[in-house]
Amino acid sequence: MPPQPPEATAQDATRKHLLETAGEVFAEVGFRAATVREICLRAEANIAAVNYHFGDKERLYTAVLQDTCRVALETYPPNLGLAAKATPEQRLSAFVRSFLLRIFSEGPAARHGKLMAREMIEPTGALDDLVRENVQPMAAMLKSIVRSLVGPGASEETLRLCAMSVVSQVLFYHHCRPVVRRLYPDLKFGSVELEQLAEHITQFSLAAIKQLGKARKKRGGK
Amino acid sequence: MPPQPPEATAQDATRKHLLETAGEVFAEVGFRAATVREICLRAEANIAAVNYHFGDKERLYTAVLQDTCRVALETYPPNLGLAAKATPEQRLSAFVRSFLLRIFSEGPAARHGKLMAREMIEPTGALDDLVRENVQPMAAMLKSIVRSLVGPGASEETLRLCAMSVVSQVLFYHHCRPVVRRLYPDLKFGSVELEQLAEHITQFSLAAIKQLGKARKKRGGK
Amino acid sequence: MPPQPPEATAQDATRKHLLETAGEVFAEVGFRAATVREICLRAEANIAAVNYHFGDKERLYTAVLQDTCRVALETYPPNLGLAAKATPEQRLSAFVRSFLLRIFSEGPAARHGKLMAREMIEPTGALDDLVRENVQPMAAMLKSIVRSLVGPGASEETLRLCAMSVVSQVLFYHHCRPVVRRLYPDLKFGSVELEQLAEHITQFSLAAIKQLGKARKKRGGK
Amino acid sequence: MPPQPPEATAQDATRKHLLETAGEVFAEVGFRAATVREICLRAEANIAAVNYHFGDKERLYTAVLQDTCRVALETYPPNLGLAAKATPEQRLSAFVRSFLLRIFSEGPAARHGKLMAREMIEPTGALDDLVRENVQPMAAMLKSIVRSLVGPGASEETLRLCAMSVVSQVLFYHHCRPVVRRLYPDLKFGSVELEQLAEHITQFSLAAIKQLGKARKKRGGK
């Protein structure tokens, strides 16, 4: 008998189910279009269950956002279990791959990507916390990787710009999927294709970053 | 009897005004949150004007999308009036700059960027036409630029991947602005900063593309 | 054909009907217990009619309060068409009688009394205006009557106290009707009984006020 | 085995606390607006405690009404500890003063006044008992005072009318406080002002009653 989590009450079960179902619905149609009725119906809960467990629709949404974020990061950790003494190149590759896998996964973890994309269009109060607690550390990690690659002495601005150039390439395929799909109908995003994509983004970025590093040294600074 | 264009002005004026106002409202709050009432109120038109002129809210939206796209491309053409014999580097730079200016502009042209960002989240039927008529040519133009840079013989896939890497860096700042603003509160997007940003993206991309070109030649193909 | 009130449109008819019906319902069960559904149902109007014509339930209530007040004062004017040179005694009698008739009437004018009674328990924002525009003038009128009766030189405080003693006797029978009915089940409030009641209140008050006037003179002022 | 009253304290304590808290809430916002949740929350009791101890919200209200009435009469008894051989004038004065103090007091006793005022607007079943057991005796007491003042031989109707004229003046300031406050914003109801008010009502009523007594004798009857 496994060490049962303490107090796995009926309440928690309903709450959890609600959280999961709401995640689905919010990811599918967004906060506004999602209706409490639909969520409760799918979760086989009473229409008043949302208000009872979360106060109101908005707080349910906040809880969903935080929960999906946690799940996504647990499922695809940014370093992908890399050895401690990995090279910067390996670390960049892992970062890109885990990021891609995270937002293109098909499971519950994928919902976070959809929710975040919607959050970019209409930010809610929940975004502040999310950026501070989750995005910030990721950005710092990536910047440290870039610093290792571009060499010491690079300005904060350079690090920031390069980090964003890396991130942008990953996010693009997720965010602009509707356009990409229409431009290249044959393009798929299976695991093979994702690996190829990760390889391209990594190589493209490595080439650029290293080149910038060389150019900086030649100019003797900055 | 002349083809009475000057006659129908009263109607056309209302229609045009409605189109413009709807563009504002849709860009501000999105399709769902926008209300026909609000649009008609701002346009000083009757509440039934939308249904009268455009059939329903959705067809108004489609008309708005097409209109804003036209305006945006007219205001910031992709080549920025470049000389015919411009170098590939100049053409890439112009492409990046015009793209950035287009989506970060503060005017009617900027609305298109916002609407497209929303379209990425919940594509409507209008997106098909838009991609075919506007995005496709832009993509082709960028790919030809990349081809000039990477050298002859590069695969279609390589061209496509590189083109997307370029585009993604531009779009990122627009699409993820809510996160960027929270990560770097001091970052501004005035004309000076946009120029610097364009410079970075251009240099980053040039370095990567050329490097990939060299690597390919060394490997002797693909 | 009578001089038709200008613009007696269909809109006004619905609005007026709604106002009347809402008056009934609010008087019967109060603001909170009254439901927009019930009001619209009784008025044979759409469920959204209240919001359309009055904005929301609260503003409908305010409109009802103002309207019933107007009707009540038009139906039973405070001076009851008294001659200009009426004696103070006659004016007091008319004031008391018209007040009693107003709050005990059975028609639409009676609703105002019920609404005001509820307003005493839970005042709304509408009360401020009502007191300023309707109660204030009535109070001034009564005070001038009392001044004529008590003789010159009486303090403002005395006038106020006496005026309130008069008003209180009238309102009591309306406000405490539930208790009065239980104490004296045989008591009726038909027109005959109201006349007797008016006579008592008038005589009781006259006796008191004149006596106070005499006492004051003996003491040589105040 | 003794009749275990000390046993059941835990339950009784909750019940009593609930009664007290409900009194507060009902007096503040009325029966309808009061929520069982709020009452249980303030009483630090379970949400189901009301139904458990009192059956439902309505029966809780009835219990509250009876309890507050008891407390109010215990705190401000109608004769204010008057000597047995007090004059009718003194008894009237005591009656008026105790009545005023009761309804204007700032404590648990005051709640009864507020509840009764609401009961006047929407009587509940609890009113019958209350009138029979509490109001009736008070009315009888006041009528006997009036009889002493107006002289023997006065009709029941006269006694009743005069008694009500007295009571009405007291209740008016409590019941119409919202209007009074708006008419005379500077008016306060501290202990000093209440004494002055009691004095006015007493003198006003005494003057009227005695005058009516004289008039009756002159006319020789009734």
Added chain:
DNA sequence: CATGAATGAGCCTTCATTCAT
């Protein structure tokens, strides 16, 4: 033709009450 009064479906939320534990 162009208007704006009117519609009714549907949304979020509240609340007294119940019932298994």
Added chain:
DNA sequence: CATGAATGAAGGCTCATTCAT
């Protein structure tokens, strides 16, 4: 026994759309 999670009816309000004028 006492609890609190769960219920479901009902309320106010919004909004795209319609239709008689």
